[in-house]
Amino acid sequence: MATYTASSADVRASVRQYVAGFAALLVLTALTVGASTQLTATGSRATVALGIAGVEAVVALTIFMKLPRARWVVLGSLLLTLVLLIATLALPVLSEGDHIVGTRYRTWDAGVAAPGAARHEESH
Amino acid sequence: MELEIPYTVEERPDTGLTNARLAIWLFLASEVMLFGSLFSAYVLLRSGSEFWPRQADYVNIPLATLNTIVLITSSVTIVMAWASLKLQQFRSYRLYMGLTVLAGLGFLILKGVEYGQKFEHHYYPATNNFLGMYFVLTGLHIAHVIGGLVVNLYLLGPGARMWKTAPAQFTGRVEAAGLYWHFVDLVWIFLFPVLYLL
Structure with missing residues (x-):
């Protein structure tokens, strides 16, 4: 139990990151939908949509799944x-x-x- | 005689991971290959096809956008559930895990509405290659959402009793369930543009 309370400050700091990550994902989703309605060529639509999806994946992996802190x-x-x-x-x-x-x-x-x-x- | 399983709470010295954390990451790696091979099949079918239907004619983009928001929200609530346990706030855990389950159910209901619309228009997997891939990919994703929901419901209900006897191990279980749920969200992040927006 001691280890729980010792990391409380870290957890509280992480909560702020989760909220920021959530906001970023919402903005990126809106961007994806917006871009798909503006772009007509399939190639450019695919590049933009998958590019934004890649950024969203990085946000989820780093903030929610904490991949950079994962072991080797x-x-x-x-x-x-x-x-x-x-x-x-x-x-x-x-x-x-x-x-x-x-x-x-x-x-x-x-x-x-x-x-x-x-x-x-x-x-x- | 009671046999205690090692490394359920302490980290293994060689890997620096608990059993649950190592197992869930290896499982997720295999899941990447499963969905990756299906994405590969989609690319092959689409690039090799003489004719590919206009996907927007078959899908409901507003409903899928709403589903994306629901799933992203559930990713935040499950990580907040885990953070609540770390902060020893069991009531908050119950609230956030409950919200995660509700969001998961909401996703399934919206998907059910979407499937219903397809069947009303007589759109089935055999209609064309796009719909074949659409039903396989979204169907497999739905199966994963249902699997996650079952685990989350268990951790919200009967499984939560472990908090009183082994809180660290219970927190580890919630962390593993959370990692799986984030992966389900991650798959949808790619399914959404590929199936609905291209």
Whole structure:
């Protein structure tokens, strides 16, 4: 119990950080929604939205989850996970871009409408 | 004979962590891979698709924005619940944990309304690739919210008795539950722009 009372001052200081983090997350959420309504190009919308989401993740990880104060075991495990995650994300993207010209089936080459497009039109 | 489990309160000398803290971080690392692989599937399907529907035609952005605010609020209330225990304020803990549970339930209700709207319009996972990914990703996230809610309800109700007998261990449990809940919030922070705003 003694350790609890000894860290009371730290906890009280942390509470102020939590409130600040909460306010920051609300502002960033509003920014994400605002930016998505202003930007029309998918590429720029994706860059801004995911960029802001990244900042939000940093706020949550540092303030609420206190990651910078985590031990090496935690940081090492998360770093390894991050490397594997990047590989997981990169492999399909790389394989998707790796086609021999003319080998990929494209429905519009055969003069057939994409099935998804037809269904989408039906729904409206 | 009673067997005492070591390092439930004291930190292991080699890792500097308690059992609960080490276990929850390793669990969260595996969860990153689970959601990461699904995000990867989304990128693959979208980048390789000849046609991708306009996502905004299928989703309810105001409702999802409200859900984002609800989940962010719950992240703050659960960390305040943990801080209350550290400050020996059990009544405040109950209040903040109760608010966290309410926010979690609110999230599920709003999600239920959103799913209801989809089904009314006959939008199902098989309708197109976007809706397939939408239902898989949000469905898995909902499962995680329900899991967190069950744990939080236990820590608010019967599990809270441990505060009288082993307060440090109980605080550690609330901390682990809080870390999991923040992760659930973190996943939603990425799901929201990817599924609703792009």
